[in-house]
Amino acid sequence: MDALEAKYAAAKRYSETAMGLVFLLCGVLAVAFVLLISAYLILSGLPAIREVGLLDFLFGPVWAPTHKTEPQFGILPFILTSVYGTAGAVAVGVPVGFLTAMFLSKLAPRRLAAVVRTAVDLLSGIPSVVYGLVGMTVLVPAVRRVFRLPSGATLLAAILVLSVMILPSIISVSETALNAVPREYEEASLALGATETETWFRVSAPAASSGIAAAVVLGIGRAIGEAMAIMMVAGNVANMPGLFKSVRFLTTAIASEMSYAGVGSLQRSALYSIALVLFLFIMLINVILNLWFKNKREG
Template sequence: MKTKGARNALEVAMNIVFLICGLIAVAFVLFISVYLVLTGLPAIREIGLVEFLFGREWASTAAEPKFGILPFILTSVYGTAGAILIGVPIGLFCAIFLAKVAPPRLTAVVRPAVDLLAGIPSVVYGLVGMIVLVPAVREWFHLPDGASLFAAILVLAVMILPSIISVSETALKAVPPEYEEASLGLGATWIETVFRVSVPAASSGIAASVVLGIGRAIGEAMAILMVAGNVANMPSLFKSVKFLTTAVASEMSYSAGLQRQALFSIALVLFLFIMLINVILNTLLKGKKG
């Protein structure tokens, strides 16, 4: 009886601990949301919502400042989309190779390399991109400056690979072997089984890896700051551009007054943008599972 009572008490205590941890996570999200709304809305009210979101000119330090962030929004969208278009196929094929094709000895070599890729700091990606990639882009395309949206897309594509590979590989390994055995028993080859049985069965996990990749691409600042040129132009593949994140990171240290409030407004837009993408993708995933 004492042992049973102690187990029940431990179970109640652990339930309380888990509840507290969950509430803390929710509280942090609510705190960040409320703080960004309170600090970002005053600037939007003063500038005007339409002018702020759809204005094409950002001149925060001019005599007559302008705070249009449409170039930042479009650049972030195009940069993230380009990184996903490049990174997802490469990451997915690498995950399939590691989970279903590669021999164990080769997997033992490639797997740590992927883990190491995930552990490299953002500033190192940016440094390598600035020293190697930017001059290469300048020479390849005969540009006056290689710091561009194209260079940023390539860096982001490399940076999202570890998330996509790790999560997709885990999802592929979780596919019940009975599915694959049944496919092979019906006469399918191993590659046909992988692409027609294993990949569809792991689609929810693969989609989750894409969500993580999008979050990493949208939220990156340091590496992009070093390779994108940091100029508030409308997005063009071979022009210097500025992302939402780099706009905040590059000006927050010396900002004041309305400029500082406008930067908080950018952070609010970025936060809402990421939340919207997560909600949409999670809804699609639940609909697919249903």
């Protein structure tokens, strides 16, 4: 009997230790994946940058990797397009998103708020290729007609598509922030004779500003990382950005070069370098976001 019990206890100890190790392994694997991705992007991104030269690569205004005699590898057009496109999407998406969040948090009756929230959830679930398809068939022709352009596949079309795509995250993060504003602030304002709208915009919104800022940063991250939808509406030409020009983003440069560049060519390695630049952008945004949340938690 004792022997059996001892055996059972040993088996139990054994399985306990084993499961602990299994879970540890899972955790370590998760870290390993991040390391794998970072290492791959950095290692494969560096050679082309070294060959082209960092400054020529980052600030070169011409991308002509297939030119017979003098191929050029400047990604400034992509960087600027990503920056302008993101800024444009934020400029359009944030006001609409913020106002909708305010509507949901303060003005809407409960039922209506539930309906609008469902709409927001659905918008966030729609695949990006579907946004791209509708953008390509509805928005692009509309832009062409309205502005009398030879082609509607422009930075403007991309900005509009991106601004719709970042709306859901801006709305839900801002709404959470607005809902978290202590009731006492709003009461104090009303007791001073402020109207409800004055209270929402002059007290609640400033009190929720760090959360709203986080929503904006999140939106920036989304917009800068989107590839397929804007691939379908931006025309995908390596121009310097202009609102009515066909353009290529950092993400779409990666996606479009991936299918054409021959393995081992400088063009191929330059594509990895573009990915590295995008990765660094995203990491920067991540760091900003993390610092923000940490500050908020402490402050």
